[in-house]
Amino acid sequence: MVQRRGIRQTTGGARWSLLVLIGFVGMLPVWWALLGQLLEHREAYTACSSGAPPGTVGSLENLRFHADSTFLPAGRRCVYDMADGSTQAWQTGWPSTIWALSGTGVCLLVLVVCWLSWRRMSPMQRMLVHVAAGLAVLGWVAIASFAALN
Template identity: 35%
Template sequence: MATRRARTTWWVLLLLAFLSVFPVATAAISQANAAADPVGACWSAPLPDGVEPHDNTLRTVSVTQMPVGLRCDWEAADVQTGWPVTIAALAGTVVCVGATIFALRQRGGAHRFVSLLPLISIAIMWIAIWMNRLQVIID
């Protein structure tokens, strides 16, 4: 009975760890999409108060790592996008770390390697997020 309960616990923790990869993947994809057309993304985002949409209102655009998104520097104000995606990605990372730690305690051998896969993939995604830097200066 104890072996069956340990096996079930391991599978539940592994499922939880794999599901927590999706918010981090969403953040990485969101940042890649923002980096593809940063100026267009700033123009499509809600404009801050006091900004009149004309050619010279947007000064600079930066792809940011924390939060994962864009920083749009307008004449009247700055806008930072990506906080909800970043919070979800950080929560997913915390859940994955916790689930991986408890999954590693449950079983040995090949199960340890499988238990580490979600954490390794999240680490690779965070490295990709932190390596992505882009700043556009608009004249």
């Protein structure tokens, strides 16, 4: 650490910049899951009607099912009325949700490392780590609100 004129300068800036980059890479799967949820909802009725299991009530053109967007997993759920009186559900979105949860864990880990290394990181690096974590949280809020609205 080098001090000049009372201003504290940090060393090892590339290492902390890599930490910031890891935080932003960890945030990306959350937004990928939101995009997947939006695309799944857009094609929900077509995909649910074409993927109906055998024994569903109704003809091929007039099946009885319900489709909606879900929060966990961030995808689409199709619920079919079966001929025997039961219901059968089909859920999409687990792979993207698992990646999004892993990315959120990476963001939280980077945030904890940032807090533990507060004095060794520059203010801009600290702010960018918090921006990455905030964007991950914002992505989850968007996923939850889209699922609640649809």
